[in-house]
Amino acid sequence: VCFYDNDGGFKEKETLCALCATHSDYGAKEHRIASSEDLIAAADEDPIILKTIVTGDESWCIEYDPETKRQSSEWTSPRKGRPMKVRASKSKTKTMLLVFFDSRGIIHHEFLRQGSTVTGAFYK
Numbered sequence: 520v521c522f523y524d525n526d527g528g529f530k531e532k533e534t535l536c537a538l539c540a541t542h543s544d545y546g547a548k549e550h551r552i553a554s555s556e557d558l559i560a561a562a563d564e565d566p567i568i569l570k571t572i573v574t575g576d577e578s579w580c581i582e583y584d585p586e587t588k589r590q591s592s593e594w595t596s597p598r599k600g601r602p603m604k605v606r607a608s609k610s611k612t613k614t615m616l617l618v619f620f621d622s623r624g625i626i627h628h629e630f631l632r633q634g635s636t637v638t639g640a641f642y643k
Contacts, residue, residue: 569622570621570622570623571621572621572622573619573620573621573626574619574620574621575617575618575619575620576617576618577615577616577617577618577637578615578616578618579613579614579615579616580613580614580615580616580630581612581613582612582613582614612633613633614630614631614633615630615631615635615637616628616629616630616631617629617630617631617637
């Protein structure tokens with residue numbers, strides 16, 4: 520588990536619990552429950568610990584290229600009629616967003632290059 524120290528850096532501490540987000544079987548669910556209970560017990564002993572935990576999430580983002588009304592405005596003659604507006608549509612490009620945050624908010628975010636994969640080695 521990484522903890523955020525008061526000097527603005529990360530400190531590696533011994534693992535209190537390793538939460539696993541996979542929902543593949545009952546044993547994994549039991550492990551997540553036990554790990555969560557360990558973390559709650561540690562927080563009861565030292566409430567400051569919750570303020571030092573750094574966690575992360577990853578999410579797929581679909582790129583949009585919307586244009587504001589002002590950007591798409593154009594001059595026309597009264598006889599010509601209104602110009603056709605193009606609606607914003609989803610792009611075929613997906614990008615993975617990795618976000619890390621603590622109790623105060625986001626501390627780091629990163630967009631992965633297309634074609635990259637996230638493995639355990641990536642987080643080291």
